[in-house]
Amino acid sequence: MSAHDVAVPAAVEGDGARPSGRTYGVLLAVLVGVILVAPYFLYPVFLMKVLCFALFASALNLLLGYGGLLSFGHAAFFGFASYISAHAAKVWGLPPELAILSGTAAATVLGAVFGALAIRRQGIYFAMITLALAQLIYFVSLQSEFTGGEDGIQSVPRGVLFGVLPLTDDRTLYYVVATIFLAGFLLIFRIIHSPFGQVLRAIRDNEPRAISLGYRTVQYKLATFVISAGIAGLAGATKALVFQLASLTDVHWSMSGEVVLMTLVGGMGTIFGPAVGAIVVVSMQNYLATLGAWVPIVQGIVFVVCVLLFREGIIGVLSRWTKRPL
Amino acid sequence: MRAEAILATRDLTIEFKGFKAVDGVNLNIEQGTIHALIGPNGAGKTTCFNLLTKFLTPTKGTILYKGRDITALKPAEIARLGIVRSFQISAVFAQFTALENVRVALQRRRGDSFDFWRSERVLTRYDREARELLEAVGLADYASVRAGELPYGRKRALEVATTLALDPSMLLLDEPLAGMGHEDVDRMAALIRHVSTNRTILMVEHNLSVVASLSDRITVLARGKVLAEGSYATVSSDERVVEAYMGGMHA
Known part of the structure; x- marks a missing residue:
C-alpha cells in the first residue's frame, strides 16, 4: 500500500459531502416563488397537472432514489387513491379535504399490504411483484362497479374547502394544490434528512453491513414503501379533484412507467429532480399533443438520450457540476 | 481447566447439494480470548463464519451464545445481542x-x-x-x-x-488483514490486540505469523471439519495440519 497516505485530510476537510442548508434554502425559496407567480403566465390546470405528477414522482423517488427499491406498480396507489377521492366527493358528498384524505389513507393501507408482500424481494423481483399487484388493482378497477369501468368516475365536484372556500375557480384550486404539493415535498425532504433517512441511505449503500450493525433493514424499507405509497396517493387523490375525473389511465401500468421515467429524467436520488422530470414529461405531453401518436416516440427518444448522455438525470448532472447535492 | 465458552457450536453442518462445506463442527470460544479459525483454501472457514453470523442457515447443529440457543435468530438480532461481524471485503x-x-x-x-x-x-x-x-x-x-x-x-x-x-461483547472478524501491506498489517494487528480488552474475538485469517502472535487459541479447519485445536505451538506441530497445508499447496 504505497498510495497510502496520498489522501491529505486537510484538503478534503469540509468538502461538499454535507448538504449545505443554505443551498437548499435558496432553492426552496426559488421554488415557492415560481409556484406563486406561475399561474399568471401559464394555464392553471396544466400547472396543477405538473404539480400532481411532481409530487407523485417525488414519492416514487423517495423509494427508488433513497430506498434503492424500484417499484413498477406505483400507479396502483396513485390511481386507486384518485378513485377513492372521486368516489368520496361525488357519491359520499364529502368535502374536498376529506375526499383527498380518504384517497391518501386508502393508498397508505394498500401500500402497507403490497409492501408487506413485496419488501423481502430485491431488484427485478421486487419490481415484478409490485407490477403484478398493481395489475390486480387495474383489473379490479376495470371490472368493479364503483370505478365506472371504462368510463371512470366523471364530473366529480370540486366542492368547498373547509366549508368556506369554493374550489370552482381554477386559480383558487391551483393555490390549494400548490400547498398540498409543498407539504408533501417538504415531508419527503424532511424524511430524507432525518435520522431515519440516514439509516435508509446506509441501507442503500451497504445493506449487509447495516444488518450486521443490528438494523432490521426490512422494517425501514417497508416504512419507506408505505410513506411513498401514501404520498403517491395524495397526488392521485388531488388530481381527481383537479380534473374532476378518475379513470383507468391512472391505474394503468404505463402510468407506473411514466413516473419512473419522470424520476430518471429529472434525476433519481436528488431532491428536486423528480419535480423537474415531471415538468419535462408533462410539458412534452401537453405541447407536443399536436403530434398525436408521435408523442410516445418523442418521449422514448428523450428517454434514450437521457440514458445515453446524462444518466444521472438533469438535476443529477447539475448536482455533479456544482458539486452539491440538489 | 476450561473457561466458560461465550460462543459454542454443536455438530454445526451445512450442506450444499450434497457437499458438506461445514461438517459437524464443534467450536468452543472462550470468553475474553482471541480465537483464530484457520485452514487451507476451501476448508470452510468463511462458510463457518457466515453460519455463526446467521448470513447462512445451518442444515443441522446448534449455535450457543452465552448458553442460549441462537441458531434460529436473524443476523440483525445477533448484532443486537452483541456479536458484531466484519466482512472480508471492507464494509x-x-x-x-x-x-x-x-x-x-x-x-x-x-x-x-x-x-x-x-x-x-x-x-x-x-x-x-x-x-x-x-x-x-x-x-x-x-x-x-x-x-x-x-x-x-x-x-x-x-x-x-x-x-x-x-460496544459489542464479541467481534467476528473475517480476514481482517486480507489485502493489506506490511505497514497496515502491523497497525491492524495492534488495533485488534487493543480492542480485544474485555472482548472476545473470533477471526478467520490467512496471515499465520499474525495469527501466531495474536491468538490465544486456534482451530484448524480442513474439508469442513475440525482438524486440530489448541495453541499455535500445538497446532503448528500437528502433522495433520502440516499435511493439510502442504497438500493444499501442491494441489
Missing part, C-alpha cells in the same frame, strides 16, 4: 464520511433511528463520541473524508471504529 458506507459511518452505528444503539420527522442535525450529538472512536483507530484526521475515498487500510480501521461504536 463501509462509501457515500458517508468517516464520521457519519461511526454515527450510524451509534444511532442504532441509542434507538432514535425511526425518527423521520426530525432533522438529521440531532445526529450531531453523537459527533463527540464518534470522533473519540475515530481517534482510537487513528482516523482522527479523516473524519470528514468520504469513506469510499479512504485508502484500503484506513477503510478497515474505520470498519473497526464503526463496530466498536456498538
Whole structure:
C-alpha cells in the first residue's frame, strides 16, 4: 500500500459531502416563488397537472432514489387513491379535504399490504411483484362497479374547502394544490434528512453491513414503501379533484412507467429532480399533443438520450457540476 | 481447566447439494480470548463464519451464545445481542464520511433511528463520541473524508471504529488483514490486540505469523471439519495440519 497516505485530510476537510442548508434554502425559496407567480403566465390546470405528477414522482423517488427499491406498480396507489377521492366527493358528498384524505389513507393501507408482500424481494423481483399487484388493482378497477369501468368516475365536484372556500375557480384550486404539493415535498425532504433517512441511505449503500450493525433493514424499507405509497396517493387523490375525473389511465401500468421515467429524467436520488422530470414529461405531453401518436416516440427518444448522455438525470448532472447535492 | 465458552457450536453442518462445506463442527470460544479459525483454501472457514453470523442457515447443529440457543435468530438480532461481524471485503458506507459511518452505528444503539420527522442535525450529538472512536483507530484526521475515498487500510480501521461504536461483547472478524501491506498489517494487528480488552474475538485469517502472535487459541479447519485445536505451538506441530497445508499447496 504505497498510495497510502496520498489522501491529505486537510484538503478534503469540509468538502461538499454535507448538504449545505443554505443551498437548499435558496432553492426552496426559488421554488415557492415560481409556484406563486406561475399561474399568471401559464394555464392553471396544466400547472396543477405538473404539480400532481411532481409530487407523485417525488414519492416514487423517495423509494427508488433513497430506498434503492424500484417499484413498477406505483400507479396502483396513485390511481386507486384518485378513485377513492372521486368516489368520496361525488357519491359520499364529502368535502374536498376529506375526499383527498380518504384517497391518501386508502393508498397508505394498500401500500402497507403490497409492501408487506413485496419488501423481502430485491431488484427485478421486487419490481415484478409490485407490477403484478398493481395489475390486480387495474383489473379490479376495470371490472368493479364503483370505478365506472371504462368510463371512470366523471364530473366529480370540486366542492368547498373547509366549508368556506369554493374550489370552482381554477386559480383558487391551483393555490390549494400548490400547498398540498409543498407539504408533501417538504415531508419527503424532511424524511430524507432525518435520522431515519440516514439509516435508509446506509441501507442503500451497504445493506449487509447495516444488518450486521443490528438494523432490521426490512422494517425501514417497508416504512419507506408505505410513506411513498401514501404520498403517491395524495397526488392521485388531488388530481381527481383537479380534473374532476378518475379513470383507468391512472391505474394503468404505463402510468407506473411514466413516473419512473419522470424520476430518471429529472434525476433519481436528488431532491428536486423528480419535480423537474415531471415538468419535462408533462410539458412534452401537453405541447407536443399536436403530434398525436408521435408523442410516445418523442418521449422514448428523450428517454434514450437521457440514458445515453446524462444518466444521472438533469438535476443529477447539475448536482455533479456544482458539486452539491440538489 | 476450561473457561466458560461465550460462543459454542454443536455438530454445526451445512450442506450444499450434497457437499458438506461445514461438517459437524464443534467450536468452543472462550470468553475474553482471541480465537483464530484457520485452514487451507476451501476448508470452510468463511462458510463457518457466515453460519455463526446467521448470513447462512445451518442444515443441522446448534449455535450457543452465552448458553442460549441462537441458531434460529436473524443476523440483525445477533448484532443486537452483541456479536458484531466484519466482512472480508471492507464494509463501509462509501457515500458517508468517516464520521457519519461511526454515527450510524451509534444511532442504532441509542434507538432514535425511526425518527423521520426530525432533522438529521440531532445526529450531531453523537459527533463527540464518534470522533473519540475515530481517534482510537487513528482516523482522527479523516473524519470528514468520504469513506469510499479512504485508502484500503484506513477503510478497515474505520470498519473497526464503526463496530466498536456498538460496544459489542464479541467481534467476528473475517480476514481482517486480507489485502493489506506490511505497514497496515502491523497497525491492524495492534488495533485488534487493543480492542480485544474485555472482548472476545473470533477471526478467520490467512496471515499465520499474525495469527501466531495474536491468538490465544486456534482451530484448524480442513474439508469442513475440525482438524486440530489448541495453541499455535500445538497446532503448528500437528502433522495433520502440516499435511493439510502442504497438500493444499501442491494441489
